[in-house]
Amino acid sequence: MKKVISLCFIGALGVLLLMVMASMPRMGDPQSPTNTRVIDRYLEGAEEETGTENVITGVILNYRGYDTMGEVTVIFTGLAAVLAVLGRERRGRIHAYPDRSPIRPSIIVRSAVSFLLPFIVLFSLYTVLHGEISPGGGFQGGAVLAAGMFVFAAAFGLWRAGRTVPPWLRYAVEGAAPVTFFLVGAAGLVGGAEFLTYMLPKASAGLQPSLRTWMTLLVEGGIGAGGAMIFLSILMAMAREEDAGGQAA
Amino acid sequence: MDRLLDNYHYAAAAILFCIGLYSVIVRPNIIKKIIGLNIMETSVFLLLVSMGWKDGGIAPIHGGGAEAAAMVNPIPQALILTGIVVAVSTTAVALSLVILLYRQYGTLDVDRLMKEEESESAPAGAGSGEG
Amino acid sequence: MGAYRHFPILIIAVPLVTAVLMPALSYRRERLCMPVAAAALSLSTMLTFLLYRVVRPAADGYLSYHLGGWDPPWGIEIKVDFAGLFMLSVICSISLLCLLYSRDYIGRELEGGRAFAYYSLFLLLSASMLGFTATGDIFNMFVFMEILALSSYALVAVTGRRNAVRAAFKYLLMGAPSSIMVLLAIALLYSATGSLNMAQLKELLAEGAYSRVVFASLVLMVMGFGVKAALFPLHSWLPDAHSIAPSPISAMLSGLVVEVAAFALLRLFLSVYGSGSGAVSGTSEALGVIAAAGVLFGGFMAIFQKDFKMMIAYSTISHIGYIVLGISIMNEQALTGALYHLLDHGLAKGCFFLCAGAFIYQRGYRRIDELKGAARRMPMTCTAFALAALSVIGIPPTAGFISKWYLIWGSVAGGKYLYAAVYLIGSILAAAYCLRVVYYMFFVAPPPGVWEGGPGEAPPLMVVPVWVLSLATLVMGAASFVVINRLQEAARLLL
Numbered sequence: 001m002k003k004v005i006s007l008c009f010i011g012a013l014g015v016l017l018l019m020v021m022a023s024m025p026r027m028g029d030p031q032s033p034t035n036t037r038v039i040d041r042y043l044e045g046a047e048e049e050t051g052t053e054n055v056i057t058g059v060i061l062n063y064r065g066y067d068t069m070g071e072v073t074v075i076f077t078g079l080a081a082v083l084a085v086l087g088r089e090r091r092g093r094i095h096a097y098p099d100r101s102p103i104r105p106s107i108i109v110r111s112a113v114s115f116l117l118p119f120i121v122l123f124s125l126y127t128v129l130h131g132e133i134s135p136g137g138g139f140q141g142g143a144v145l146a147a148g149m150f151v152f153a154a155a156f157g158l159w160r161a162g163r164t165v166p167p168w169l170r171y172a173v174e175g176a177a178p179v180t181f182f183l184v185g186a187a188g189l190v191g192g193a194e195f196l197t198y199m200l201p202k203a204s205a206g207l208q209p210s211l212r213t214w215m216t217l218l219v220e221g222g223i224g225a226g227g228a229m230i231f232l233s234i235l236m237a238m239a240r241e242e243d244a245g246g247q248a249a
Numbered sequence: 250m251d252r253l254l255d256n257y258h259y260a261a262a263a264i265l266f267c268i269g270l271y272s273v274i275v276r277p278n279i280i281k282k283i284i285g286l287n288i289m290e291t292s293v294f295l296l297l298v299s300m301g302w303k304d305g306g307i308a309p310i311h312g313g314g315a316e317a318a319a320m321v322n323p324i325p326q327a328l329i330l331t332g333i334v335v336a337v338s339t340t341a342v343a344l345s346l347v348i349l350l351y352r353q354y355g356t357l358d359v360d361r362l363m364k365e366e367e368s369e370s371a372p373a374g375a376g377s378g379e380g
Numbered sequence: 381m382g383a384y385r386h387f388p389i390l391i392i393a394v395p396l397v398t399a400v401l402m403p404a405l406s407y408r409r410e411r412l413c414m415p416v417a418a419a420a421l422s423l424s425t426m427l428t429f430l431l432y433r434v435v436r437p438a439a440d441g442y443l444s445y446h447l448g449g450w451d452p453p454w455g456i457e458i459k460v461d462f463a464g465l466f467m468l469s470v471i472c473s474i475s476l477l478c479l480l481y482s483r484d485y486i487g488r489e490l491e492g493g494r495a496f497a498y499y500s501l502f503l504l505l506s507a508s509m510l511g512f513t514a515t516g517d518i519f520n521m522f523v524f525m526e527i528l529a530l531s532s533y534a535l536v537a538v539t540g541r542r543n544a545v546r547a548a549f550k551y552l553l554m555g556a557p558s559s560i561m562v563l564l565a566i567a568l569l570y571s572a573t574g575s576l577n578m579a580q581l582k583e584l585l586a587e588g589a590y591s592r593v594v595f596a597s598l599v600l601m602v603m604g605f606g607v608k609a610a611l612f613p614l615h616s617w618l619p620d621a622h623s624i625a626p627s628p629i630s631a632m633l634s635g636l637v638v639e640v641a642a643f644a645l646l647r648l649f650l651s652v653y654g655s656g657s658g659a660v661s662g663t664s665e666a667l668g669v670i671a672a673a674g675v676l677f678g679g680f681m682a683i684f685q686k687d688f689k690m691m692i693a694y695s696t697i698s699h700i701g702y703i704v705l706g707i708s709i710m711n712e713q714a715l716t717g718a719l720y721h722l723l724d725h726g727l728a729k730g731c732f733f734l735c736a737g738a739f740i741y742q743r744g745y746r747r748i749d750e751l752k753g754a755a756r757r758m759p760m761t762c763t764a765f766a767l768a769a770l771s772v773i774g775i776p777p778t779a780g781f782i783s784k785w786y787l788i789w790g791s792v793a794g795g796k797y798l799y800a801a802v803y804l805i806g807s808i809l810a811a812a813y814c815l816r817v818v819y820y821m822f823f824v825a826p827p828p829g830v831w832e833g834g835p836g837e838a839p840p841l842m843v844v845p846v847w848v849l850s851l852a853t854l855v856m857g858a859a860s861f862v863v864i865n866r867l868q869e870a871a872r873l874l875l
Contacts, residue, residue: 006274010267017263020596022253024571028304033320033589034305037574038453042324043309055309059327066447066456070511071331076400077504077527078338081534082345083403084497085545116430124251128318133312139330182397185389189448195389197449202400213300228595238348266564273557284554289560294641297567324576334562335526339556342530346549350633352540362546 001026038170050198051212052132061216065196069185071139072223073178079174079230086237089167105155113155120148128224132216138177138223145224146231153232165232174230180222184215258299265292276357280349283343290336296327301325384434386446387427388458391468392511395420399503400846403499406496413499414483421479421506425472428465435638442547444516452516453577459516462870463719466863467513469641474635474726475506476570477845478628481734484839485741488537498538501531505632505862509640517653518566519576521644525562529555529608531639542784553745554617558607565600565853568593581652588657595659601648602663609641611704612674613695622696623689627737630689633731634696639722642703646718650874655710668708677696679809683816688739688748691813692732695772698806699725705799706787714790715871717783720864724771724779731768737839738846745830748817751825757836760843762821764850766870769814771853774807778857 025032044065050058060068113190126142153161181196188197198212264290272285299322301322309320347357353363406413426598435443443463446452460468479502508527515521520866533555537548566576572590575581585594603614612619618638620632653660676771678698685691699721708716738761739745739754755762784803791800826832837843 003275006271010271013270014267016596018253018260019436020568020593021256021259021263023253023590023592024256024259024568025590026252027258027299028302028306030303032571033584034300034324035574039322039324039574040317043320045350049310055311055312055323056326058578059323060330062448063450063455064327067258067301067327067331067517067520067523070520070527071334073396073400073508074331074335074338074523074526074530075503077501077534079532080399080403080497080500080504081338081342081530084534084538085342085345085349085540086503087493088497129430134310135308137330139334140733158282168407173405175404178397178400182393185393187388189386194445194447194449196447206328213647221735234345238345241271270557273553279549279773286556288558289557290563293560293564293567296564297570328570331519331523335523335559338530339526339552339559341558342533343549343552344627346533346545346552349537349540349545350549353545365705366543366546 004083009019024181051209053214054132054134054137055130057137057216057220061219062198065185065219066182068223069178069181069196071228072181073228075227076175078095079233082234083238086240088233088237089240109155113151117148117152120151121145124148124224128220129217131220134214138220139227141220142224142227143231145228149228149232150235153235158236161232170229170233172227174233175226176229177226178221180226184219187215196221197247259296262292262296262299265289265295273315279359280358282359283340283347286343287336287340290332290339292342294332297325297329297332381798381873384431384654385443385445385571387431388443388460388514391424391472392458392507392514393425394423394506395503395510397834399500401787402496402500402503412496413496415446416816417499417503418476420503421472421476424510424830425476426471428469428472429467432469433588433602435460435465436461436552436871437866439873442572450837453575453580454607455789456520456819457577457579458514459578460514461873463646464513465641466719466867466870467511467722469638470723470726471506471509471513471640472728474849475509475632475777478502478631479506481737481842481845485628485737488741494538496768497793498535501535501538501659502632505531505535505637505798509636510642513643516578516811517571517576518578518651522559522563523565525557525608528637528640529559532629532633535629536621536633538625538629541624543620544624547617547624550669551621554607554614557612558604561600562604562805563598564771565604568600572597577653578647580712582654585652585657586654588824591659594653594657595662598648598653598659602645602667603843605645605648606640606670608702609638609645609704610697611700612670612697615674615678618697619693622693624686624735627689627733627740628804630693630736631730631733632796634693634733635726638696638700639703639726642718643722644698645704645796646707646715646874649707649710650827656873661710663712664708665835666843668705668796668799671701671705671708672799673836675700675705675802678807679806679813682813683809686749687744688731688736688751688817690738691748691817695732695810696725696729698771698809699729700804700808702787702803705802706790708789709796709799711790711794711795712868712872712875713786715792715874716864716868717786717788719867719871720779720786720860721783722784723856727849727856728768728771728780728855731764731846731853732772734842734846734849734868735765735768738842741842742835742838748820749827750830752820752824753831754820755822755824757831759847760837760839762794762818764846765821767850768819768853771857772814773810776857779853780855780857780865782860786864832858 046055046058052058124145125139127136131137187195194198198215269285269288272280303321306321309323445458447456488506507523533552537545571595575583607614678694682691682694703718706714770779774780774784788800
């Protein structure tokens with residue numbers, strides 16, 4: 001019965017949504033409101049104003065950098081939420097993460113992962129650093145790095161992953177993204193300009209463009225490293241077994 | 250109505266949204282509900298990105314002589330970058346709650362969880378437990 | 381304006397960064413978590429109150445901050461107008477009091493390993509509400525709303541008990557789709573206008589293009605924020621979540637989080653879509669009916685509850701109905717009443733939940749029956765509760781009376797006599813469920829074995845916030861003239 005009511009409701013919603021979609025501006029119309037307002041300045045001016053050739057990087061880090069600061073806070077909140085619910089390992093103890101699978105990954109898998117992992121890490125670095133001139137960016141690179149670490153954990157076991165990336169490193173770098181945002185943003189404040197202006201107002205005008213590039217890179221690196229560590233920490237929190245007492249230690 | 254055929258990306262997004270919502274509301278398995286949530290989120294991202302399309306558009310990256318006038322809209326892409334991160338975080342929090350629920354109740358079925366809720370609250374009056 | 385113009389971003393960013401540093405801090409010294417958090421929130425509170433010298437309820441009296449130096453609509457704008465500043469000060473003060481209360485309460489409720497996560501999430505909860513209120517960009521509003529949502533899901537479940545996890549998951553299962561609906565609404569609004577800045581949206585939407593898309597986005601916004609504000613009939617997550625969460629979190633959730641969602645509806649209706657548009661007038665009629673139903677539903681259900689915190693949770697549903705009903709009436713007096721009710725409901729409901737927490741902390745008593753004769757052993761907590769109850773019912777000279785006065789005045793001025801009657805019935809229902817508890821506390825003898833021997837009043841760090849909140853309802857009622865005129869002016873400007 002409940003299923004029938006829900007189906008009717010969703011069907012009605014679907015029909016209404018389709019009607020709305022039919023009333024929207026035609027997709028691809030160069031005269032639609034989204035394509036005529038605001039974006040001209042982004043598309044033409046991004047290179048001089050933000051120092052990045054990739055307009056999207058300019059938008060997310062510079063024009064709408066505050067949103068990206070909020071985004072890194074969201075992912076950090078996700079980590080804090082997972083830790084609040086599942087707990088974190090006690091200081092000084094690396095838990096034995098039991099390996100539940102009946103089959104140990106074969107030698108083929110382990111060799112392939114050992115071979116590929118350096119390239120994955122290199123590619124993630126490339127993605128982060130190249131975010132300004134090609135598709136890529138901080139978060140994208142961080143996701144690739146996290147994926148590499150997950151593959152390592154899957155092939156070699158979580159205990160080895162936990163030893164390779166020790167807890168103190170994870171704790172220190174998790175907060176990196178919002179903190180670098182705040183530091184870079186506050187640097188702009190110090191000289192009297194607004195928060196998140198990528199400049200040090202005390203420095204000379206000739207130095208500003210390269211300062212801006214360095215600050216952007218710093219933020220991208222922070223986002224990438226922070227994101228990767230956060231994902232790894234979430235994985236380790238979720239995969240950790242409870243102690244015999246029935247409570248996650 | 251013919252605009253609906255032009256806007257077929259939007260129509261696909263609307264249909265996906267409804268499929269996702271169906272999964273969240275109707276399916277009893279918790280993991281399927283979470284997957285439904287992800288489908289809903291992805292449909293909105295599809296909608297946003299399709300909105301940025303310009304006829305004959307190219308990627309909004311300077312360099313190599315790309316013309317600014319032909320570039321697609323960069324704003325929706327920036328918006329969905331943030332949106333994807335938000336979706337991932339929500340999924341992570343939801344899954345951690347599911348892990349605890351499974352450890353404590355041993356079931357992933359919402360109907361059985363509701364039955365546990367009634368049997369817990371019946372002896373003690375409404376809302377037993379700590380807070 | 382000088383240094384003042386940087387205050388808004390500092391108010392938001394300082395708690396945010398402190399929250400992020402908590403895990404690293406706890407690695408070295410766990411005991412510092414709460415004082416550091418309290419310091420961050422105190423700084424924000426101070427800066428917020430200092431801003432009252434600069435922000436005035438005039439057409440040019442708002443503070444606009446362009447992040448990164450980019451003018452809107454190319455950059456994100458932080459906009460603090462008088463109504464927003466009012467909301468910011470409510471959020472800061474109540475958050476600080478609940479944080480102070482948390483030290484003892486959480487010390488007992490949570491095993492030590494998780495305290496840092498609690499304080500981190502608490503600060504994120506407060507910072508996200510501050511950022512949500514102060515922004516002038518709708519996508520930015522969505523991002524902060526997500527921080528708010530995720531931290532509140534986790535804080536409900538933080539004790540790890542079975543029913544807490546279940547309540548948190550139920551909250552998530554309703555809250556996450558509602559967030560996605562808000563995102564869809566933002567997408568539709570963007571496609572119709574091409575802008576994300578609230579001030580620019582108001583101008584563009586006044587032109588009336590793509591009205592069907594705009595109307596759909598308004599409906600989706602109402603549905604999305606309606607779930608977050610626990611508007612009847614989308615309220616079903618609230619009773620469990622608010623009654624099972626740790627008491628300081630219940631106080632934050634009922635007193636601030638649902639209110640911020642209602643404030644978002646106010647902001648959207650007035651500062652984005654504009655009160656003159658057809659979509660808004662049509663929707664607000666429907667919203668009025670729903671809100672009125674919520675007032676009555678919440679009030680009735682509260683009377684029949686046996687668990688103390690459940691009763692308070694249903695009372696929240698009723699009072700959110702008051703606020704949304706005031707918004708839907710769309711005139712100056714009703715809006716002033718709704719805005720002022722944000723303050724007095726936050727204070728009174730916060731006080732209620734903190735009192736409930738005191739009883740649980742000292743004795744473990746959750747049921748209303750167990751509160752019989754409580755005044756003999758915990759007189760300070762019970763008196764504070766009684767004072768706050770006067771505000772919930774709306775008896776002069778409390779703040780609750782002022783807000784209800786304006787709400788009823790607004791309904792009559794708008795010709796909506798039925799809604800005025802609904803408000804009065806709501807007050808009668810509130811009297812029923814509140815006075816019953818007060819009667820039990822003061823005038824009924826306790827059942828045998830209950831309240832004998834054992835601990836008396838709660839520790840000072842818990843009793844002081846309870847009393848500050850309770851006295852504030854009285855003070856803000858008697859001294860309301862300090863701010864109510866400016867609030868009315870702000871309401872007039874918003875319309």
